[in-house]
Amino acid sequence: xxxxxxxxxxxxxxxxxxxxxxxxxxxxxxxxxxxxxxxxxxxxxxxxxxxxxxxxxxxxxxxxxxxxxxxxxxxxxxxxxxxxxxxxxxxxxxxxxxxxxxxxxxxxxxxxxxxxxxxxxxxxxxxxxxxxxxxxxxxxxxxxxxxxxxxxxxxxxxxxxxxxxxxxxxxxxxxxxxxxxxxxxxxxxxxxxxxxxxxxxxxxxxxxxxxxxxxxxxxxxxxxxxxxxxxxxxxxxxxxxxxxxxxxxxxxxxxxxxxxxxxxxxxxxxxxxxxxxxxxxxxxxxxxxxxxxxxxxxxxxxxxxxxxxxxxxxxxxxxxxxxxxxxxxxxxxxxxxxxxxxxxxxxxxxxxxxxxxxxxxxxxxxxxxxxxxxxxxxxxxxxxxxxxxxxxxxxxxxxxxxxxxxxxxxxxxxxxxxxxxxxxxxxxxxxxxxxxxxxxxxxxxxxxxxxxxxxxxxxxxxxxxxxxxxxxxxxxxxxxxxxxxxxxxx
Amino acid sequence: xxxxxxxxxxxxxxxxxxxxxxxxxxxxxxxxxxxxxxxxxxxxxxxxxxxxxxxxxxxxxxxxxxxxxxxxxxxxxxxxxxxxxxxxxxxxxxxxxxxxxxxxxxxxxxxxxxxxxxxxxxxxxxxxxxxxxxxxxxxxxxxxxxxxxxxxxxxxxxxxxxxxxxxxxxxxxxxxxxxxxxxxxxxxxxxxxxxxxxxxxxxxxxxxxxxxxxxxxxxxxxxxxxxxxxxxxxxxxxxxxxxxxxxxxxxxxxxxxxxxxxxxxxxxxxxxxxxxxxxxxxxxxxxxxxxxxxxxxxxxxxxxxxxxxxxxxxxxxxxxxxxxxxxxxxxxxxxxxxxxxxxxxxxxxxxxxxxxxxxxxxxxxxxxxxxxxxxxxxxxxxxxxxxxxxxxxxxxxxxxxxxxxxxxxxxxxxxxxxxxxxxxxxxxxxxxxxxxxxxxxxxxxxxxxxxxxxxxxxxxxxxxxxxxxxxxxxxxxxxxxxxxxxxxxx
Numbered sequence: 005x006x007x008x009x010x011x012x013x014x015x016x017x018x019x020x021x022x023x024x025x026x027x028x029x030x031x032x033x034x035x036x037x038x039x040x041x042x043x044x045x046x047x048x049x050x051x052x053x054x055x056x057x058x059x060x061x062x063x064x065x066x067x068x069x070x071x072x073x074x075x076x077x078x079x080x081x082x083x084x085x086x087x088x089x090x091x092x093x094x095x096x097x098x099x100x101x102x103x104x105x106x107x108x109x110x111x112x113x114x115x116x117x118x119x120x121x122x123x124x125x126x127x128x129x130x131x132x133x134x135x136x137x138x139x140x141x142x143x144x145x146x147x148x149x150x151x152x153x154x155x156x157x158x159x160x161x162x163x164x165x166x167x168x169x170x171x172x173x174x175x176x177x178x179x180x181x182x183x184x185x186x187x188x189x190x191x192x193x194x195x196x197x198x199x200x201x202x203x204x205x206x207x208x209x210x211x212x213x214x215x216x217x218x219x220x221x222x223x224x225x226x227x228x229x230x231x232x233x234x235x236x237x238x239x240x241x242x243x244x245x246x247x248x249x250x251x252x253x254x255x256x257x258x259x260x261x262x263x264x265x266x267x268x269x270x271x272x273x274x275x276x277x278x279x280x281x282x283x284x285x286x287x288x289x290x291x292x293x294x295x296x297x298x299x300x301x302x303x304x305x306x307x308x309x310x311x312x313x314x315x316x317x318x319x320x321x322x323x324x325x326x327x328x329x330x331x332x333x334x335x336x337x338x339x340x341x342x343x344x345x346x347x348x349x350x351x352x353x354x355x356x357x358x359x360x361x362x363x364x365x366x367x368x369x370x371x372x373x374x375x376x377x378x379x380x381x382x383x384x385x386x387x388x389x390x391x392x393x394x395x396x397x398x399x400x401x402x403x404x405x406x407x408x409x410x411x412x413x414x415x416x417x418x419x420x421x422x423x424x425x426x427x428x429x430x431x432x433x434x435x436x437x438x439x440x441x442x443x444x445x446x447x448x449x450x451x452x453x454x455x456x457x458x459x460x461x462x463x464x465x466x467x468x469x470x471x472x473x474x475x476x477x478x479x480x481x482x483x484x485x486x487x488x489x490x491x492x493x494x
Numbered sequence: 495x496x497x498x499x500x501x502x503x504x505x506x507x508x509x510x511x512x513x514x515x516x517x518x519x520x521x522x523x524x525x526x527x528x529x530x531x532x533x534x535x536x537x538x539x540x541x542x543x544x545x546x547x548x549x550x551x552x553x554x555x556x557x558x559x560x561x562x563x564x565x566x567x568x569x570x571x572x573x574x575x576x577x578x579x580x581x582x583x584x585x586x587x588x589x590x591x592x593x594x595x596x597x598x599x600x601x602x603x604x605x606x607x608x609x610x611x612x613x614x615x616x617x618x619x620x621x622x623x624x625x626x627x628x629x630x631x632x633x634x635x636x637x638x639x640x641x642x643x644x645x646x647x648x649x650x651x652x653x654x655x656x657x658x659x660x661x662x663x664x665x666x667x668x669x670x671x672x673x674x675x676x677x678x679x680x681x682x683x684x685x686x687x688x689x690x691x692x693x694x695x696x697x698x699x700x701x702x703x704x705x706x707x708x709x710x711x712x713x714x715x716x717x718x719x720x721x722x723x724x725x726x727x728x729x730x731x732x733x734x735x736x737x738x739x740x741x742x743x744x745x746x747x748x749x750x751x752x753x754x755x756x757x758x759x760x761x762x763x764x765x766x767x768x769x770x771x772x773x774x775x776x777x778x779x780x781x782x783x784x785x786x787x788x789x790x791x792x793x794x795x796x797x798x799x800x801x802x803x804x805x806x807x808x809x810x811x812x813x814x815x816x817x818x819x820x821x822x823x824x825x826x827x828x829x830x831x832x833x834x835x836x837x838x839x840x841x842x843x844x845x846x847x848x849x850x851x852x853x854x855x856x857x858x859x860x861x862x863x864x865x866x867x868x869x870x871x872x873x874x875x876x877x878x879x880x881x882x883x884x885x886x887x888x889x890x891x892x893x894x895x896x897x898x899x900x901x902x903x904x905x906x907x908x909x910x911x912x913x914x915x916x917x918x919x920x921x922x923x924x925x926x927x928x929x930x931x932x933x934x935x936x937x938x939x940x941x942x943x944x945x946x947x948x949x950x951x952x953x954x955x956x957x958x959x960x961x962x963x964x965x966x967x968x969x970x971x972x973x974x975x976x977x978x979x980x981x982x983x984x
Contacts, residue, residue, distance in 0.1 A: 036895075163923045259821060261820045261829070265820050265830075324669075325668065328785055330749065331749055334748070453786075456784045
């Protein structure tokens, strides 16, 4: 129980996520999966530490010297990564212990998630590692990523060549968060660390919370957790972390069907959902409903200041969109800000039809397009809203007329970071929307696929702001009742 | 009350949606908005009827003869479209009456949604039209589209040149559904008809239901309705329609904030939300929660056979994704199908790790990639699932290894239409996913951005199947209680 709190444990997790050297043990044949791919990914993504490919059948691969086994590597490596077949893994872990390696990632499957033999094999591997002070991630994982140092261990081909650094730490009991599955570069998604727990035979959510709470690059922690190994410890640890950084959790397994499916693919049993629910509430952990939310919501917390209240200003491209946005906002405990007379005056100076909340760009669009374009109207409009003391946060639709001018138009206000802002692009072209989303993300404004998800993200920022402000759980509850947002922290 | 049920009314709506000739009254200056854009859109999208641009300042535009006023057009036109400034509209409508035009779309704003003067102007226009037997759509609308004849009236520039015909009729009290806002071509979205009601001074949801129920091109009707003018009539009419075609409704205005915003942009007051809720339930109308669902859910009903039950087969790319999918499925009243022994045997013949539900592609992916690719495994796998009598519907994740082979691999099973199928593409590249989605849509398989939305769409198909099977509301309710899907029809 104390292992994860000790100095040594956190050091080993640091070696896992910040290794100075990586040994890759597995097939070195050019393929879509395997040791070759991992080695190649490390090179392509610019990993600057030492790379030691390990395979008895090769001498050189990708211009790197290949070692017959981990124990032949002339120095202790920080991290061993293996995707060798399960039966070969005990020997590889034993070799790693002999090498005095600090951490190992077992990408290979066929362990606890497969059958009884696999469970025994997993226990054996665990015993070998433990006896040698080696910490293990996995098995049945794609491993970790740390964009700041170009570290990536996924054994699958990735279609892009860059990872963007940012404030979101993504941890999951699935490889779905990995760059082989998510367009992280294409969406300019900024990561601090990425970690797939896999079967979680050793390194787990407690280790990562422990590490990430002190990681200066991590602003928000997002975790997909099928199983929590020690509920009491998690509760205590999460409470500590939440006081300093938001923790967003997706905990599947609400139904018996899904609990059965979890047991079969991770080899472990889940507890009653209601227990998790209550534990999360006590700890101030924010539970989300689906994978999309787990990925998208943290962006606002990683890039924006926390809102001081729940008063929302809305910029929409049509009256109908405004009505729908307000419905979503109210459902999630946000209230429409009452703009001050001064603000309404400033908006009217930009255009009379803009002087309300929601600020509806629709009626004036034809006129703006004639006279200088919509882009020229934005700075005065948004500055006026951000200056209003009655506004805590802003959700803004951006029409595609602003394409190509995003850094110019929105750069200065993004830098101010005076209020919590979220953006969605409204337009008829997927590629233009993607380009504009990237431009917004590049200046630190989080984008969402539509108004609903943007507003939902803001509501979580409001919720965390209240949690951090020291609301006790009892206070939090009456607060929820007042604002009707009982559904936010489920 | 009877007007909308009369033969004449439905004929006029037919002229609105199937006009043999269109007069476009408005600015003919080349710009991003206006009569020039509408005329140009009609030409670009291949409208084959007669086009009469109307403007006293021009003689020719885009190779077309321009008429000084509608009454100078030498034949009665089916449809007049105007985006002229509001004060000019009464005269244009009077001219249209004189021309013996059948229907007019008033795109112009500045009417009931603006202020008291605008309300009076709207009443005046309405009176002129009514006295001349002219039916009106709008004001404050982008009008209609009918891809089968290349009809499009939006006055905004559209980035693409083609509309795909299909079974979804989209109607809304907002222009958001228009091609100037949605990537209909890029997503291969098949429309039968599109109609923006705008301020709904005349033609309304009753007229459209009346028309669409008999429209052979329309398989499913999706409506965004801020205000329903006559609840009793709607209830009666919707019940008739639902017996023949599914009706999906997005009704915003759940909260006082959003009701206020609706009043300001459409100039009309909404009723209590709970009344709508109960009316929809009685009529078998399926209410959805947000705009994304309104657009995405109808696709499955337009392209797939109705499921005979709620037993779901799942194909996922990872165990973790499977667990999350099952959670969503259970929440929406679907149950995991118990595959027959014969099916499990057939799946095991493709690969031993596939023999379960969810069918998890994950563990075998590296092996498939080596031996012939994942694409070669799909036909036998999916055919086995579709042949299983314990399976009513299938939600399938498709990895990007199938890129470029979708018509070959999935074409034959898409043609069978034996079970309800939905698809989502799992991969790390937005553009590859888009391309694959288009390929799936082109062979009639509906795609969704993720497993959650795909499964949600299936659940609506199951729900409608039960409604159509003649479940009385009382029966329906106990049925909901059994399956725990009380949230589907809200």
